[in-house]
Amino acid sequence: MRATRPVASLALACLLLALFVGAWQLSSSTGLGTAAVADPEYAALVGAAAATGGQTPFPSPIEVAARIWEHITDPFYVRGTNDQGIGIQLAYSLARVLAGFTLAALLAIPLGFLIGMSPLLYGALNPFIQVLRPISPLAWMPLALYTIRDSSVSSIFVIFICSVWPMLLNTAFGVATVRKEWLNVARTLECSALRTAFRVILPAAAPTIMTGMRISIGIAWLVIVAAEMLVGGTGIGYFVWNQWNNLSLADIVTAILLIGVIGMVLDQILAMATRAVAYQE
């Protein structure tokens, strides 16, 4: 790929965004429903749009922007259990993701180390890993709710189970593929098993392990939204579903944008950590 000027890329990105928002504005301002006459009492009960048989119009960009601004300026309000600021909901989701991810890392990295070092263990555990890995994490949810009996802990478990596999497999692969000559160096220097593990194998496998962690956090952030839609209560997933029940599309769009931004930030943090441990051969 040829190097391009970042200014040009940025200008093009802004142009594309302006085109998209413009098209959105145009389509939302023309698509007005017919104002049919309805029983005012029925309208008061189910809402004007439902009473006339029409649809709630999709919010225009300006309405969404106004809603985003409201959320950003007041992210942490609490007005009862079903009406809390978007910042609080995101914080709940983030806390669950980080808890599940950390637990997964604490298990997956040492276990992956052992699997990578021992072909016997690899052979013994590989069938289990291959069967468990493709299971949708949400399929575990009923079992988690049945055994744990706590919806919040259950969603942490779901995050744990979905983020454990990439870290486990990448750690095992990274450890198993450490160059033989580096291990030979450690052997000729009479390094202890512990010193070899921490001073040779860990730095050698670190970029692969970090890549696994990066994949894991991405998956965890995808799954938390779905998990919270299921268990409800708190979290950004619950917020999205609650606003769908409220037919508040502007809130949903806001949440979607913020989910994207936070996912990107999480990914970039792990990408930075990956670069920090990367080495060139």
Place this chain on the structure above:
Amino acid sequence: MRRPFVSVEGIARRFPGVSGAPPQTVFADLWFGIEEGEFLCLIGHSDCGKTTILNILAGLDHADDGAVVVAGREIDGPSLDRAVIFQSHALLPWLSAEGNIAFAVRSRHPDWSRAQVAEACRRWIDLVGLSAAAAKRPAQLSGGMKQRVGIARALAVSPKILLMDEPFSALDALTRGTLQEEVNRIVAETKLTAFMITHDVDEAILLADRILLMTNGPEAKIAEVIVNTLPRPRTRHDIHHLPGYYELRNHIVDFLIDRSRRLAGAMPPEWTARAVPEVRPAATAATRHAAESAASPRRPA
């Protein structure tokens, strides 16, 4: 029988046959010794098991038969006393040049303080002329500089024996020559016992006290031991003017081109694995030259 400092006693290496074929013997019944302070080179074609022999000496590989005895003890694994300079330099790429050497220093002296380690590193870095590049990672170093770090790392554990597996074969001719002379100087100064695998005839003549000539595999054997009688110190600049140099060189080249293959199947009847014949092509030639010049005082024009 008196044992040399390093005594290789009847080692063999076999690989299991693929799909029912009989096992392949790379080499068997190999006997040789290295005296303390001696520089021994092993020359042979690829796949005669040279690297395997070095790995067995290093303790990284095991022999299927026989044993290696160092200073009266049979070895059973790698040791800090036997340092290896790897062909591919094998530096740890996430550490700087200094970090790689420090890793070795700390292996030998785990109780040393940070300052002591740093001081020792500086000494080794200076010795191999890398002061300007100490903080660089291996990826930023040229091939020759990487191998200098490899040499410094091997020396930094103060070994008794230095094992080298074609250490300069990946370098360009100019760098190779410089490094050969530095190894020559360092080994002479430190009085290390050295064992080097090479396929470079000039390298062997420059560095070695004795040269083992190995026949082609499978079932490779040490056909001859050449005693290098060329006087030390030798340098690349004048070694080829020494009397007997060309006879020595021709003898080895002839062996590599022709006899290594011919002898592979059938060793002469007087040859035995435990007492490989020694030859001194350079000394024989030098005496003949001296005799000729004594017989005819006036040199032919």
